[in-house]
Amino acid sequence: MKKRKTIFSGAPRLLKVFARHRLGIVGLIALSAFIVIAVLAPVLVRFDPYTMDLEHAFVPAGSGGHLLGTDNFGRDTFSRLAYGARISLLIGIVVVTLAAVVGTILGLLSGYYGGWVDFTVMRLVEVFYSFPFLILVIAVMAILGPSIFNVMWVLGLVHWPSYARLVRGQVLSLRNIEFIQAAKTTGCSDSRIIFRHIMPNTITPIIVQATLGIPGAILSSAALGFLGFGVQQPTPEWGSMVNEGKDYILLNSDMILWPGLCIFLVVLSFNFIGDALRDTLDPRLSKQLK
Amino acid sequence: MKKGAAILEVEDLVKHFPSPAGSVKAVDGISFSILEGETLGMVGESGCGKSTTGKILIRLEDPTSGSAHFEGKDIFSIHKNDMKAFRRKVQIVFQDPFASLDPRMTVGEIIGEPLLVHNLVARKLMKPRIQELLKMVGLDATHADRYPHEFSGGQRQRIGIARALAVEPRLIICDEPVSALDVSIQAQIINLLKDLQRNHRLTYLFIAHDLAVVKHISDRICVMYLGKIVETANKRTLFDKPLHPYTKALLSSIPVPNPDRQEERILLEGDAPSPVSPPTGCRFHTRCAYAYDLCKYKEPPMLEYGDKHFCACHLLN
Secondary structure (H helix, E strand, O other): OOOOOOOOOHHHHHHHHHHHOOHHHHHHHHHHHHHHHHHHHHHHHOOOOOOOOHHHHOOOOHHHOOOOOOOOOOOEEEHHHHHHHHHHHHHHHHHHHHHHHHHHHHHHHHHHHHHHHHHHHHHHHHHHHHHHHHHHHHHHHHHOOOOHHHHHHHHHHHHHHHHHHHHHHHHHHHHHHHHHHHHHHHOHHHHHHHHHHHHHHHHHHHHHHHHHHHHHHHHHHHHHHHOOOOOOOOOOHHHHHHHHHHHHOOOOOOHHHHHHHHHHHHHHHHHHHHHHHHHHHHHHHHOOOO | OOOOOOOEEEEEEEEOOOOOOOOOEEEEEEEEEEOOOEEEEEOOOOOHHHHHHHHHHOOOOOOEEEEEEOOOHHHOOOOHHHHHHHHHHEEEEEOOOOOOOOOOOOOOHHHHHHHHHHOOOOOOHHHHHHHHHHHHOOOOOOHOOOOHOOHHHHHHHHHHHHHHHHOOOOOOEOOOOOOOOOOOHHHHHHHHHHHHHHHHHOEEEEEOHHHHHHHOOOEEEEEEEEEEEEEEEEEEHHHHHHHHOOOOOHHOOOOOOOOOOOOOOOOOOOOOOOOOOOOOOOOOOOOOOOHHHHHHHOOHHHHEEOOOOOEEOOOHO
């Protein structure tokens, strides 16, 4: 018997299993590198990410001390990417966490209790699905004003329904499985059944959805930035850097290449980690990974 | 073992499930009682309502009507707050050992859950108690740290039994506990259940779909057909002197390990009729070789023929 009764009981064992997953480790290392760069940005960069130097615009990578060259305003690309990592990763993680937590809880309640709870949650989901998200976001931003904080909670609000639906479907298929009935006849409370028996058995698709959702959130915030409703210029953010670079794609493709590459690598890392986590958290699969 | 008073009394239990084709009459007015310390076997084809009966009695399903009293108390009007006390007394062993254990929990966590939920043992004594339960069902104490998928069907069923035993219940509903197992394992599990009954003074409602399985464990047997009980008798009586044609058909389907025995098998034709629109009169008349006119429109009453031998069939009058 483990002392702590959570899905993380036996953490050392899980670490061992995770360590066997090579791609997961690669993803973890790559993501850690980005996080280190983000955290240590002020120490790592030689140029201020906001200082323009129009004489040295579009400097190629490596010249004049600019590791990855400069953009159309002569700002150091590496500096902007490093500072941008802070914002992009933060937005991605916060948005997905918010959406996953809200969506999972509502999906669990909706699937488990059914009836009017289910009806209310699912109608709400449909309203969110049928409402064009850009209009909703623009409306909120217009009222509250664009800021990183507003971008995060509004995107979280927009993304929760897909988690709710996913979890609800899982709960419905689990609800009548005998081990859930066994939990009932054992005398478990509803909250114990939901969080101890149902949730651990739905965690796999949530993790997959979340790892796929982080890059989606980063891109969504980029789209908002492009429309002037997201992270505001001149704040460096990967998504808006891609949008800026888009105008110069024929003239100087480096400008769109670097932030694009960063997004790509982060997305890939999250996917690898998600895969590894999924396998690790499933005792049936983790055994086979020897 | 000495049999006590009735521990469970079921009166006119009905369960109709709504469906687009009309209500499914899964259980349609059954009455029976189980005496303390005995095993009541309940047999019938798939879909005759025997598992539904078990689910209702353990309060996983709500009945459409009828009553059931456990130790004198109406189990359908148990207040939410008293449900836990009821759960301590009545337990269930499920049919599918692959679906009835949470795949994310270790065996120790599975068996320990009832102890935890009902606060039965101090945290320190949890581990020894779990090991004790494992040994009780013939598993190794070291199995507590493994996951269900590492076990065979028979072993998983033992884990399910240990979980049911953890609360030291009075009545265990065995919902086809051996149907999903190999024949060689079936006997082991049945013997285990018998031993446990002897040592812990348990009462069983043993649901199965063939008589051969219930023969070894039951004291009394009731035979269900399409939501109704057609015959109830002591095991010996039922096997020696079956009265209902359906019971006779079921008995003749038991393979006998004697090549010289030449007995005619009673073969039932066709499938059981749909429980959405069961036949009028005697429900069995559509497949009964002896049915006559009366059977088609008048439902036979349940009457006693000799020592606690009940049967519902017009042919007997």
